[in-house]
Amino acid sequence: xxxxxxxxxxxxxxRLVYMVSMWWLSGHDERGTWAGRxxxxxxxxxxxxxxERMELWMTYLPHAIYVVRLDVLAxxxxxxxxxxxxxxLGQYSAAEITHRxxxxxxEKRLGEVYYRALxxxxxxxxxxxxxxxxxxxxxxxxxxxxxxxKVLGKEHLNxxxxxxxxxxxxxxxxxxxxxxxxxRQTLATRKKVLGKxxxxxxxxxxxxxxxxxxxxxxxxxxxxxxxxxxxxxxVLEKDHPTTCACRQHYSRMLASQEWDQLTVPPRMPRSxxxxxxxxxxxx
Numbered sequence: 001x002x003x004x005x006x007x008x009x010x011x012x013x014x015r016l017v018y019m020v021s022m023w024w025l026s027g028h029d030e031r032g033t034w035a036g037r038x039x040x041x042x043x044x045x046x047x048x049x050x051x052e053r054m055e056l057w058m059t060y061l062p063h064a065i066y067v068v069r070l071d072v073l074a075x076x077x078x079x080x081x082x083x084x085x086x087x088x089l090g091q092y093s094a095a096e097i098t099h100r101x102x103x104x105x106x107e108k109r110l111g112e113v114y115y116r117a118l119x120x121x122x123x124x125x126x127x128x129x130x131x132x133x134x135x136x137x138x139x140x141x142x143x144x145x146x147x148x149x150k151v152l153g154k155e156h157l158n159x160x161x162x163x164x165x166x167x168x169x170x171x172x173x174x175x176x177x178x179x180x181x182x183x184r185q186t187l188a189t190r191k192k193v194l195g196k197x198x199x200x201x202x203x204x205x206x207x208x209x210x211x212x213x214x215x216x217x218x219x220x221x222x223x224x225x226x227x228x229x230x231x232x233x234x235v236l237e238k239d240h241p242t243t244c245a246c247r248q249h250y251s252r253m254l255a256s257q258e259w260d261q262l263t264v265p266p267r268m269p270r271s272x273x274x275x276x277x278x279x280x281x282x283x
Contacts, residue, residue: 038067100124118148122162129165134173141166155193157200160186164204171211180215183208202231206246213253216260225250 013021025031042064103120121144128137141162148159167182187204194201209224229250232243 035067038063042067118144118151118158118162121147122158122165125162125165125169129169129172134169138166138169138173141169155189157193160190160193160200160204164207167211168207171214176211176215179211180208183211199235202228202235203242205231206242206249209253210249213249213256218253218257218260221253222257225253 022031025034042060103117103124121140125137125140125144128134128140145159145162145166148156148162152159163182164186167179167186170176170182171179183204187201187208190198190201190204205224206228209221209228212218212221212224225246229243229246232240232246236243
């Protein structure tokens with residue numbers, strides 16, 4: 001069976017041919033036009049939000065980085081969008097630099113659509129978190145959330161995404177009560193706005209299930225993991241990376257629960273939120 005990557009057609013250009021081509025395009029004022037066509041073609045080859053064909057994504061990534069660095073690229077909005085896409089594919093440190101560039105650009109030139117700048121702020125926070133810069137990530141997510149609530153409203157999807165990411169950072173820093181409260185607030189609002197089987201709703205439920213498992217709240221975590229795995233299978237697909245990851249974490253949680261049942265004395269939860277809230281809200 002021929003791998004799909006083997007069916008792609010690639011070609012190399014000698015450096016001298018490349019230099020002559022750039023000289024000719026610049027001399028005829030067509031370099032910007034062809035740069036725009038290259039961006040359009042790259043976006044066609046590597047659409048946003050698709051998890052398949054990652055090898056192809058990485059093959060074209062150097063070309064994407066080169067194109068968006070060209071000063072002749074006329075469509076600045078498309079350039080910002082493409083930089084954002086590159087940041088999602090790069091290494092974490094490179095992603096942070098890229099997202100900061102996008103944020104700076106959007107803050108200066110796209111004030112009329114400030115929600116895009118907020119999205120870039122959120123991505124900077126995610127990149128910081130991925131590098132272990134948890135204090136910086138928390139500060140960025142807090143700033144993004146406060147601005148997003150003011151500009152977009154508390155029930156906007158971007159606002160809820162930021163709150164969810166902030167909760168993840170809090171949990172990693174050991175601020176378990178704050179993390180759990182943020183997860184529950186996000187989940188309650190998304191349930192109200194989106195319904196039970198929407199992808200964002202499932203993602204938040206997944207995060208809360210993982211957090212509760214870390215706190216040894218196995219009963220509620222088991223319920224949420226079971227619901228989330230079934231939901232991802234319906235909304236995405238059986239072999240989607242998120243669905244597979246959810247199943248793996250669920251299995252890991254069940255194994256941890258079985259081990260803890262053999263531990264004497266059992267480990268105590270690290271969070272007192274449930275004790276303060278009674279049994280907690282039914283989700």
